[in-house]
Amino acid sequence: MNDFSPALYEVLYVSTLATDQPLSVVAEIAGRARIANAQLEITGLLIFDGQRFCQQLEGPKKQVLKLIERIRNDPRHTNVEVIHHGPLAGRRFQHFSLAFSTVEDEDALARMEQLDGSAALAAFENVCEELEL
Template sequence: MSLEAVVYTSRVSKRIDPHELQALVSDAEAFNSGADVSSVLLFDGGRFLQYLEGPARGLTDAYGRVRQASRHTNIIEVAKGVAGKRLFRHWPIKRFDVDSMVLGSIARADWSGFLQGHHRPGAVDHLLDVVSRRLDPA
């Protein structure tokens, strides 16, 4: 079974309060668990960046739901393809609040390195660094 991944950015379509955001994450967590999809969602208050990974069928279904969601607009696919390895195996979805500079720098970074397992420094490293700093702020 091949592992695929997709990264996209989007803008909230209208102001989203913390309860709505948590409901969105909880709904995605339930769906992604059943589809064997794991993901990280970055949110800066106005924009999302999400990295999703999983088997082709599960990823297609999860990303299809993302594309149909009404809470965001201007979806831009940053990268999509076969991934070398699963980065976030234990998280159906994990949300991190970040500032706009962090989200923007990850979105603009070189995402080609995660495809086909050809790892070279780039966006994946930046994302992993942001996640690890949020998990262990010491």
């Protein structure tokens, strides 16, 4: 990834694993996303709490917006809710096409789901501080 790519954009969303999906699909989602994201110059973090996803995507605006639309249409996710989006000064996760982590606090993503904008971003950053990435 070069430093001369188009202006960075980020999207932070939460969603729920569809009830008909086995937990094993989470590893499949993460594995395929790592490959696709690298090709699209998208980096980010996917957090899973056993039921909910929280994902931060960052990269060129056009690619990030296309990806969030694909996620919205993915039947493995329900209740996809964008809780923050906007320009990004610099990548948070430049070393990961997709970092993946589970979260110990099973209510952290449920609380984040109730927020939006800068409050959602602050909650995400707090969760990130607790993760060992």
